[in-house]
Amino acid sequence: MELQPAASSTRIIPGAADSQPETIAAEVPGTARRIRSYLFGHTDKHIWGIYLLLCLISIVELYSASSREVSGTGIGVYMPIMRHMAMLVVSFGIVVAMSRMHYSRFVTLVPLFVMLSIGLWLASWFIGEDFNGARRAIRIMGITLQPSEFMKLSAALTIGYLAALFQEKKGMKKNGVWIAAGTVVFFAGTLIFSGLTNTILLLCISLSMLVITGMRITDLLKIAMAYLAGMTLLVGVFYIDYKMHAVPGATADMSEMQMSKLTRWETWVSRLEEFGNDSVPKYQQKMTADNRQAMIGFMAQAHGGIKGVMPGNSRETSRLPLAFTDYIYSIIVEELGLVGGLAVLLLYLWLMARAAVLANRVSVNFAAQLVLAASLTIVFQALFHIGIVTGAMPVSGQPLPLISKGGTSILITSIAFGIMLSVSRHATRKGARKKEIEQEESMLPKEMSAANPTQL
Template identity: 50%
Template sequence: MSAQAPSIQTDDVQANVKPKAVAKADKHIWGIFIALCIISVIELYSASSREVASSSIGVMGPIIRHLVMLGGGAFLVYVLSKRHYSDFIPFTIVFACVSVVMMVYVMFFGEIVNGARRSLTILGIGIYPAEMVKLSAVLLIALVMTWNPNTKKVGVTSKAVIYSGFIVLLLSGLLIEQGLTNTLLLLAISYSMMIVGGVRFVDLLLLTLAYAACGGLFLVYLVLSEPKDIPADEDQQIEMVAGETAKKNPTRLDTWKARLGRHGQDSVPKWEIPAVGKNRQEILSYMAQANGGIYGVGPGNSREASRLPLAFSDYIFAIIVEELGLIGGIVVLTLYLWLLGRASGIASHCNRTYPALVVIGMAIMIAFQALFHMGIVSGVFPVSGQPLPLLSKGGTSIVVTAIAFGIMLSISRTATRQGGKKQDIRDEIDALPEQFGAENQMQL
């Protein structure tokens, strides 16, 4: 199937008129969003007990704030779902530039959270640009791969791989100081989009070697550089492994080594490891999941929520399993995988490459972040902070996830399908810039 863009009409009237919707917004995606919001409200109420006990915000304070954020997110999803997906093309560059500028600012002047500069405050609202960067990566990679289709074979050109790799390296360089998990998540998202988009194995192999070389150079830099002048906080101090000489200002490399060292102690069963300062969070999360059993102790009956630090964010899945049991955990996991499967179905039927890449990229971002969170909480991956999309407390995470859901719903409503009406396809092509006329050749 040829990837050559059809001729684009330049009539002024056509250029200013968006094509009508070709279908209703996907009910499955809407249902997944609503289901996650309901679970979030129920479980966050239990998980916020520690926060309530340590402040004067009142019993209902955390849940009211979370309801406001979810309500704003739902409104954002609805508004974006009513737009034509072509409106997100100029939005990509603006959003990516804002994300990068914020990340650069945070690197030098950001507020320190859990041992690293992670956030900035605007009008009293804390913003975590790392969440925005992941969304920017999806949109930018979709743009680059759409602009560089392989006109002779299925897939994209090597130029698309080079540009995508440069974007990933740039954004990874901004993320790496904040945490290794976000960088690995970004790599997983980009690899998945490239594989689905038809990148050749040889190009992927060369790209992997380039990533490895850059990662090696960064590791050498960390080893040779002096500790940064960042005040040591409680989280940093508990990351030091037993018997290690404590540093006044430990670096992120020290944190990573400590976490990997603890994770590699497979010879000792989890239930025999005592909960001390350096591993208190993960041990309490394992206790919460064990207490839940198959059916759970019921909503509001969590035993560990009042003891587990960050139960409302980085460890929300532990409270979900404790209260809803293994069955509840599987249901939550199924919702994210269902979203990924539904987005794959939509992408495979899109006529154009751009909406197909964007919809699958958004679903991959949400599903992979959920899998990373669950893997960390259950002990599969080393400890690291990663919110569970829509379920964890956090304004930036909710807004970014809402944008992703809104874009997916917009594409499900306005992107034409293979075998659809010819007039709808012509209208779609007329609404798109010339570079976006390539036919969908994704390997799904």
Template identity: 30%
Template sequence: MNFLDHLKGDKGIWAFVILLALVSFLPVYSASTNLVYVIGNGSTLGHLTKHFVHVFLGFCILYFVHKIPYHYCKFFSKFLMPLVVVLLVYTLFQGTTIGGANASRWIQIPFIGIGFQTSSLAFIVLMIYVARYLSKVEHKEYTFQASFIELWVPVFLVIALVLPANFSTAALMFLMVCMLVFVGNYPIKYLSLIAVIGISSLIMFIALAKAFPNAMPNRVKTWESRMERFFSEDENEDKYQVENSKIAIASGGIHGLGFGKSVQKNFLPQSSSDFIFAIIVEESGLIGGIGILVLYLLLFFRFIVTAHKAPTFFGKLLIIGLGFPIIFQALLNMGVAVELLPTTGQTLPLISAGGTSIWMTCGAIGIILSVTKKEEEVAADLLESEKRNDALKRIIDREIESEEEHKIEVDSNNPLEPILNK
């Protein structure tokens, strides 16, 4: 049996995901020279090998998850939500700081010493949980009180635990949940009220953090400085990362400087992760940048098509809730690189270096493929059933024709048959 026969689900999604993963190796290898020669961290071959291991493990996760029936997610989400809350609490209060600011985003996996960003897992579990709730009440009448307790309290709890250390991820979570419940036919009047509550809670958190800066871990000062730099018109304002990113993009021109010939990778601190898109454009030019954008848009199109064809409402919500954030995150990353948006720290999915980002993205895509696999299997079963019915009909027709031919032959061989029948 061909290996491709083992890859179930939408072949278009498989193709675009594999292409994006393959594209990642050249820019990651090129950008790793910044870590090696400027920072003095390891070797370029070592960083390339590490990225290969991350991608390989990511595709192992993808393959394993896409084999599991997607409706199992309903069961798992109920038990994973409490686990995610515990992990987020532990992550938030473990005391990691960068430059004096709280940056508690990672935990160390015991025995193997690998860093893991718990908010990425929380994002996936939260979207599955919301999809499960919406599918459960699909044909029921919503009440704000019931939905607030069962749906929004867990959502706000998870977002509140992510917010202090990672505003961009928390904001993306809230936007994507609002998008999903809108698609899930949640009443607009209730959603508007939730938006007001969410924005008011954010304002209150910022006010408390400024009034009592040592009362809780937070990065409010970092958010303020990033917003000030983004909106500032002062030419002397320090925009080190963004300015070098724009220089890299401008240097690339139409055709680029050539793979491995980036200059700005030696100046961009996050050249292999947050600002890898700038390195791609510098080395492959506008053509390469548009090519990456087109791949994500084609993947987005496949998500829309497969969501429309999903066999169940829950499957449709899973594809939207897990697929759309991947595309939105990619657009955020590109927007930051060209200074359309303030710095967020969001990676370029499937391309940026980093284990957690790749693994969680592959896990989400595995669930999406499981939904499309179910649709594919149903179609295959119907086709097989039609083939069996056609084959049975042909056998019956042949039997009838054979009996008629046999009767005609007997009649022709017995001339007394008509007289006997009389």
């Protein structure tokens, strides 16, 4: 009996009799490798991992947290999550595109981004939508944008830009220090009417940038004292103005701007008074219209306990008005428990740690400053959100980066991740060959190509 040859797994290409047969198994891994290299090649895998994990958590938790929105608007069970996933697809595209862009292009793009942010802020004064007395958003071609989100990243990038521009061996040049300080004051002033929390958040990001840039302690103390004095004076003037107009009949002849300012001060004062009223435990306080969201948020976290009730089993999401944005961390803790809440917090801290490692390794100062500016913006935003939701800070509206619903927040967070990944892909490291470092420096303007002095 004649034996038949074993079946071959090869594929013969028609019309190519003399060519070597190709195996299908060899093609697929080759394609996968090319795709993987295109998307993730030579980038920081930790930063990519954090980004993808946050996106995954966002999809699961936002779907669970959108039940109130679905029931209140009748838009369909899957519509909120489909819109959010579409935003995440756009976000992924932005991150990939920016990661493949050489970071030297940000020398031009950062000033353009800052001008765009200022333009959006100015536009918000004329065509902005009012939320609780503050003009926080503008609508352009059906897209809602929040200038405050742009301004926070712009402030951090501007400080990093100036730190690279005015660098010297022992920190920043004297004129650079005061230009940077004036820049912070400008950005803080633009956000004061968009929310006190936004202003404080911006100051924290900016001051952290100034500390990391290696500023002299004496200069740093002078700037900190100037900020403190300026904030005290500003708050004092506004508080006196609030008291003068917060009497019966005093608002009759007030302009729209004055009424808006008065409304903001009423909001700030009530929130600070509520936060300072810690003599009564939260679980013994009465629920009112003013503290309803915060109280339900606390109930959600208490219900979650250590292990949580698992995704989709939230009890409070149907009662919490902003469960999908400003209070999504409450739903995370309710469904994933204290363990899940700490895991999310650690993801943001892990991002900061990886950014610090990357900033310390790159050879050019401008690259280090870009990484620090982007990471600090994301991490401080996350810490403020978590602090507000857990009661460690006064109530305010701050999204959780990449997890909360919101196009502007996702857009800005994506840009920040893209900047970090661009640096991780293209920047040379300390100890690289001299030729590689010189080639990188030649791609930057001479005044922006100084060596990285960052010590973390």
